[in-house]
Amino acid sequence: MKLKTSIRTRFFLSILLCLLPIHAILVYSFVSRFDGFFNERIVKNLDDGLNVVRTQFNSRLVEMRNAFLFPASSPEIQQHIMARDTAWLTKSLRSWNNILPYVDFMAIVDTGMRPLALRNLRDIPDNFKPLLEDAIRKRLPVVSVELVSCSLLGRLGSHPFCENGKDSSVLAAISVTPVIVPDGRILGGIISADVINNDPFLRHQVESIFGNGIEAVITQGEVPIVGSLRSEKERSKFRISRAIMTRLAREGHFRDEALIGGIAYRTAIAPLRNIDGSVVGTILVALHDKDYRVMRRQNLGSIVGMLAVGTPLLFLMALYLARRFTRPLKDLIAGAEKIGRGDFEHRTMVRSGDELEILADAFNRMSLDLADRDRIIRSNTVELESANSRLSQMNEGLERVVAQRTMELQREKRWLEAILSCLSEGLLVFDGNASISLANPAARDILDLNSQGETDGEAVRGVMTGRVRKHIDALRSGQEKEPWEDKLEMNGKRLKVILSPLTDINGDLSGVIMSLRDVSVAATIDEMKRDFISKISHELKTPLTSIRGALHFMLEHPNQSGQAEQELVSICYRNTERLMRLINDILDLSKMEAGKMSFNLMSRSIWQIVSLACEEISGYAMEHGIKLVNMVDNGLPPICGDDDRLVQVISNLLSNAIKFSPRDTLVVIKSELRDDMVEISVIDEGHPIQWLDRERLFHTFQQLDSSQGYVAGTGLGLAICKEIVERHGGRIYYSPATPKGNRFAFTLPLSHLVDGKRTYADDENEKSCG
Incomplete structure (x- = not known):
């Protein structure tokens, strides 16, 4: 037979069955873990107390260090220290002691640790010297805890800490402040000390913080x-064992139970170290084991009492909750069934004043919410479609940005490739x-990779000679x-190789x-310049030798006939003219290349210019047996x-x-009007110029091969002609004459085309036609 129980009974039993195991587990866990928690709390309290005592102790050191920063930087103090004015400095120590009563003794010393002034101190202890050296080295104040012999204190026996006699020592907090003048020199230091033994200020601070608990x-x-030990008996027996001191020196802390003076304590101990790192004292915070047990019993009793009272209350609470919750449940169940069938107009009335009433109100609101659900869904659908549309637009925009950035990257890549391709x-x-x-x-192209059919490795091995390979390996490593x-030289080319390390970002x-x-072309040009210098030196030396010989002869034979002297003077004059022409050619070319040659451009008759040139050169033509024919149209x-300049060109x-025509031949100069230009040509019947020489005709320092029957020159004439013609806006060129000979021609613009304009004049001194 199945036992039927009410919902209230089942609810009560359920609550009870849930609470009893939980209650039992909580009691067991709490009691089992109470000792650990209590011990952790005691350790934490001891650590906090140790930090407070250490802070109070260090604050005295910081206060004493800061108190002497101003005196150490005072110019007046520094002057008296440099003057070693002991009386004035001793008076200053006395006044400082009145301001800082907790400072038990003070001293002013020089850099050699020699005292300049002492207060309550007979001499400077030896263990203070490392402190002064450290302060001088760091150029900052230094604080430490040191042992000081009572025999060095000025007023022996006047303080309680010297009660054991002059052979005893005291523990003192020491501050050493270096005295540094503005120019950086260190004059010495100010030493101050606060004796910790039986310090009434420190004892009062400890007792006011901890009272009688710790x-x-x-x-x-x-x-x-110094400390808060309750009785003289406890102070007389209170000793820290050597084992604890050894552990402190090794580990730097001690937190454990300890038997001190035959009494058990819970302790937290920190060492006090001097400048050498030795442990000279400790800061100890302890809880008497008897007090610890009393506190533990009190806390445990309070917890057990609370549990004893709480257990029946839990039972009563479960019964009350079961009665309260089950009363309106039937109404809630009926209302839930109607709402589940779709009767959204049903209202469940519950007046319990608790969560069940809130639940009933929630059922009532649910019917309204369900009626609005369809509308909300439709609204959300529209919003989702709008959001989806915006998302699609954003995606399209992002794709456009990515495509644009990709194009930019590709363009930059092509740009870099174009730069590399265009590099010479x-x-x-x-x-x-x-x-x-x-x-x-x-x-x-330089390595002829394509023309020779070599692989990259084969061509590069031709460049990577021993020393090149060596430097590549050195740069890589x-x-x-x-x-x-x-x-280097490779395949008939002269190459300049530069190796540089390549680093990443x-x-x-x-x-x-x-x-x-x-650099083959540059090397060729260098050879041409050297050849030109050699030839120009010869050109200069030959006329100079003739002039020198003629002048020497005239000096050695002053009584020779006048006709001989006239011939010698004539030789000197001709060679001088030759030198002047050569030098003028060099100067003209230099000025033209530098853009400093001035031109006086005016409207001229080309027939008159050609006639002047023919007159100047007629004597030279007769000397060589050449007939000049001027066929320029007047x-x-x-x-x-x-x-x-044009006469110079012609x-x-x-x-x-x-010069290059055989005797008894003609040299003809002609003119022709070509569009807007006038062409002037000079035609001879000499040997035609070879094809290889034609490309070099108008280059500087280029001369025809004398082995072909040409008279060697300086290689400047045609280059100068080219510069002059181009400055006039024309051009000069060569072509073979018909049926034989050579033809040099140049063009000049008509005056009306350039009137008032500077179309080809780059020089600032050049004047246009006007």
Whole structure:
């Protein structure tokens, strides 16, 4: 037969069955853990008490250290210390002692630890010297706890701490403040001490904080010197064992039960160390074991009493709750069933004034909430669709940003690749394994990778000679930090090689960069300049030798006939003119290349300019058996130019034509109007210039090969002509003459095209046609 019980009975039994095991477990756990918790609380209280005593003790040291910072920096004190004014300094110590009554003795010493003034002290203890040395080294005040012999105290026996006689010692808190003048020199130090033994100030502080509950003691070695011990008997028996002192020196703390003077204590002890690190005393906070047991019994009794009263109350509370909760449950169950069937208009009336009434109100509100659910769902659906639309827009925007950033990165990559491709210098990048990770087109062209069909490794091995390989390995290993450069020859080319370390964003070495530059052209130019210097030296030396010989002959033979002297003077004059022309050519070229040559551009008749040039060169032509023919049209429009410079150009071209033409031939100068330019050409019947020489005609210091029958020159004439013509806005060029010979031509703009304008004049001194 199944036993039927009411909901109230089942509810009561359920509460009771839940509470009884929980209650039993709580009682067992609480009692079993009470001792550990109580012990932890006692240890914590002892640690807190130890920290308070240590703070009070250290505050006296800090106060004493800070008190002497101002006197140590006083210029007046520093002056008297430098003057070693003992009387004045002793008076100052006396006045300081009146202000700081807890300071038991003071001293002022120099850097050699020699006393300048003493207060309540016969001499400076030897163990104070390390303190002064430490303060001088750190240039800061130093505090410590030290033992001081009573024999050194000034008033022996006048203080209680000297009651054991002059052979005893006391524990003192020492402060040493260095005296430093503004220029950084250290004059000495101010030493102050507070004797801890039987200190009434410290004893009063300890008793006011701890009262009679916890013993707080400061010891000198193993013996108490100040504290809150309750009786003289306890103080006389109170001694810390050597085992505890040894453990303190080794571990730096002691927290345990200890038998001190035959009495059991719960203790927390911290060592007091001197400047050498030796333990000279302790700070001890202790709880008498008898007090500990009394406190434990009191707390345990209170807890057991509370449990005894609480147990029946729990039973009564369970019964009351069962009665209170079960009364309105039937109404709640009926109301829940109706709401579950969809009758949202039903209201459950409960007036219990507790959570059941709140639950009934919740049932009533639930019917209203269910009616609004459909509307809320629809509203939320619209909001979700709107949020989804916004999310899609944000996603599209993000994709656009990513695509744009990707394009920017690709553009930057292509930009960097274009830069590397356009570099005129070859660039090879070696990774950490000395393998090529990058080679730009210039490097491939310099090494002829494509034309010779070599692999990259084969071509690079041609560059990586012994010393290059050595420096690459040195840069990779970090032995070398600076770039290294050298010159090599490979495949008929002269290469300048520069090796530099390659570091990543973190500054770590990641490879080596090799820069290759083809300096073959520069080397050729250097050789040309050297050849020019050699030839110009010869050109200068030859006329100078003739002039020197003629002058020497005239000096050695002053009575020779006038005709001989005239010939010698004529030789000197011709060679002087030759030197002047050579020097003027060099100067003109230098000015033109520097942009400092001035031109007086005006409207000119080209026929007149050509006629002047022909007149100047006619004598030279007759000397070489050459006939000049001027076929320039007298009716040509005026050109814009500097007549002196244009005469120089035409004369140079005519002299070259005469020089390289065989005797009894013609040199013709013609003109032709081509669009808006006038072309002037000089034609000779000499041997045509070779193809290889034509490319070098108008370059500086370039001369035709004398082995081909040409008369060697300085290589400046045509270069100067080219500069002058280009400054006039024209151009000069060479072409072979028909049917034989050579043709040099240049063009000049007409005057009306450049009137009032500076279209080709870069020099600030150059004047335009106007």
